[in-house]
Amino acid sequence: MHKLVFCWIALVAVIALLAVACGGEKPPPDLSDANIIELIIGLIEGENHHASEPYFITTPSGAVIPAPAPYAEFTVAVGSDNVTIVQAHSGTVEVYAAGTWQTLEAGEQTVVWPGKAPSTPAPVIPLDRDSYLQDPELGGG
Amino acid sequence: MNRRNRSFLLIVRVLIVISLALAVCGGLVSCKEPPEWGENVITLIVGELNGSVAHRSEPYVIVMPDGRQMPAPAVGTEFTVAVDTTGTFVVQAHAAPEPIIVYEPDGVTPSFKVPQEKEVTTPAGGEPSPMREIEPIDPHSTIKPAAPEAELEMWHSWAGEPEEEILWAAVEQFHERYPQIEIRMEGMERDALREKYAVSAAAGVAPDLVLASSDAAIEWAAQGFIQPLDDVEEEGRLADVYPAALDTLRYEGRLWGIPIRASTVALYYNRELFDEWGLEPPSTTDELRAMVQEGYATLALPNHIYYTYGFLEGYGGQLVDEGGNVVVESEGTYAYLNFIRDLVWSRNVRYGPAGEVQPLFQDYEAAMIIDGVWMLPAYRESLGEALGVALLPRVAETGRYSAPVLSTDACLISAAVSDADREAAVAFALFLTGEDFQAMLVETGNAIPINMGVRIDDAALFMFFKQANLASPGPLHPERSAIWEIAQRMQERVFEEWSPEEAAKNAAAEMHEAGMRR
Numbered sequence: 001m002h003k004l005v006f007c008w009i010a011l012v013a014v015i016a017l018l019a020v021a022c023g024g025e026k027p028p029p030d031l032s033d034a035n036i037i038e039l040i041i042g043l044i045e046g047e048n049h050h051a052s053e054p055y056f057i058t059t060p061s062g063a064v065i066p067a068p069a070p071y072a073e074f075t076v077a078v079g080s081d082n083v084t085i086v087q088a089h090s091g092t093v094e095v096y097a098a099g100t101w102q103t104l105e106a107g108e109q110t111v112v113w114p115g116k117a118p119s120t121p122a123p124v125i126p127l128d129r130d131s132y133l134q135d136p137e138l139g140g141g
Numbered sequence: 142m143n144r145r146n147r148s149f150l151l152i153v154r155v156l157i158v159i160s161l162a163l164a165v166c167g168g169l170v171s172c173k174e175p176p177e178w179g180e181n182v183i184t185l186i187v188g189e190l191n192g193s194v195a196h197r198s199e200p201y202v203i204v205m206p207d208g209r210q211m212p213a214p215a216v217g218t219e220f221t222v223a224v225d226t227t228g229t230f231v232v233q234a235h236a237a238p239e240p241i242i243v244y245e246p247d248g249v250t251p252s253f254k255v256p257q258e259k260e261v262t263t264p265a266g267g268e269p270s271p272m273r274e275i276e277p278i279d280p281h282s283t284i285k286p287a288a289p290e291a292e293l294e295m296w297h298s299w300a301g302e303p304e305e306e307i308l309w310a311a312v313e314q315f316h317e318r319y320p321q322i323e324i325r326m327e328g329m330e331r332d333a334l335r336e337k338y339a340v341s342a343a344a345g346v347a348p349d350l351v352l353a354s355s356d357a358a359i360e361w362a363a364q365g366f367i368q369p370l371d372d373v374e375e376e377g378r379l380a381d382v383y384p385a386a387l388d389t390l391r392y393e394g395r396l397w398g399i400p401i402r403a404s405t406v407a408l409y410y411n412r413e414l415f416d417e418w419g420l421e422p423p424s425t426t427d428e429l430r431a432m433v434q435e436g437y438a439t440l441a442l443p444n445h446i447y448y449t450y451g452f453l454e455g456y457g458g459q460l461v462d463e464g465g466n467v468v469v470e471s472e473g474t475y476a477y478l479n480f481i482r483d484l485v486w487s488r489n490v491r492y493g494p495a496g497e498v499q500p501l502f503q504d505y506e507a508a509m510i511i512d513g514v515w516m517l518p519a520y521r522e523s524l525g526e527a528l529g530v531a532l533l534p535r536v537a538e539t540g541r542y543s544a545p546v547l548s549t550d551a552c553l554i555s556a557a558v559s560d561a562d563r564e565a566a567v568a569f570a571l572f573l574t575g576e577d578f579q580a581m582l583v584e585t586g587n588a589i590p591i592n593m594g595v596r597i598d599d600a601a602l603f604m605f606f607k608q609a610n611l612a613s614p615g616p617l618h619p620e621r622s623a624i625w626e627i628a629q630r631m632q633e634r635v636f637e638e639w640s641p642e643e644a645a646k647n648a649a650a651e652m653h654e655a656g657m658r659r
Contacts, residue, residue, distance in 0.1 A: 033195045035213065042188010042224070048181045055181070055200050055213075067181060067200070078188065080376070 208246030228265025
């Protein structure tokens, strides 16, 4: 009998692990005791090469971007209206805001309006510095 | 162990191995290759970021536009990095158990260190500035092209004034901070500047920037010589300037300059005499009247309406409204004219040209005088510790504060400058509104700052600062000089037996004849 019980426990454990792995509800990012970079305004480009001691990028719109997995290249831009644009150029980038996670694949971007959830991923629109400066209210209009 | 048991154990072992393998692969979704060792790189192209470090090790490196590198500093560090449009960057260490180290682009050679509560500014590829105390960064100044390459020509009207020296010092400090902006400055006497600028602007050869009075600003705005600066205010870049100072530069709903210093009038009094009589300076018009009609205190009163205009507004009157319409005929004006006539005819009031009544106050013959901040050094020299300054008495009948005329000297930008030069000119003007320059102004002892945050230790100057915040811009009209002349005649007429209503009606007619709106 005890063998049967042991068998069931092992099976349930494996199923639970697989369930988590297959995308069950993901909790909000835990920023306590974290390395944080808060982009107040402007434009940053990131490349991640290792995953140890991760950091979080936060913005005034409420967006939280955990340091992506290795090999990711990404851009985060914050306009004077606090609207945030996150772009994934390679790898995968996750963005959290207003209780919602959004995953960006390479070539996708999302817009985070202050207090809102990240928009549905859309193709990246290049943000060069000059056009950014001419129109600092990114995502406006 | 029978065959059934062996099969069971085999299944369990396989399941355990599978789950362990998935766990080891991290993420349990897909197995990637182990990460190649290297830095996590964040390149700040432009803008401002704040960082806080909670973990050991070097989780990232921030790369500046010129390639200099700042590895994540020690645990417990809180920092700001800002890069402006020219690539100049600032590193501030708000909390730093160990100095923040910035390396050359090779990532090995230290470039500079920033200890706690200090900041270092570095032009792109240039030499770092000396360490200095942290100054708050306006995020918009990083995102706007606040410091493009520019050569500005500037005229100012502070020639020969004590403030001229600090203006030159400010130009030098500004150039240290923004080496790509050159300012060629020329000073001249106030009236000469006004005349020369008008001629130059009409000919299309005006300097980029001019430091002139708010009166001149309204006149030149109406003539199209200078350009509006509403955008600077809307972006919150004038948040430290108190509203009354900004109001001196509004015309037809737009802002035409960036104020740098203010001036107004207040009530000077002789503290020694008042102490002797056991009196406080008058806080209401009733107290003022009682003192000069029945008491000992003599009031010296310069005989121009500019000095007493604060009472006119306190009674609810105006000469011209915000829309430029003549509104002199009102109950407020009549009440003011009655008040001023009674006051001037009082036993203890000496009413005359400023140059004649000022010595009465300096020689202890008058215990009070309504006069401007520009007289502060002279009165301080005459009266020393006996000098006191109080707000103009509040109007008893209305309960309103008297609102004397506030004038400012302001940076005005020519209508003809390019966008890049405009941004450079705005950057310099904002530099002059900053606490550093404003504190230097305060040190001169006779300039009212326009920055709300600047510390004023001098009690007399602080009272002028308070009065400035209660003051009014007066008639904001391009024909302001003519308005003052007409208003002065109106005031004089009530001493010639005209009724206040007749005097005001006549003044309105004169203003209409001069082309002002009804």
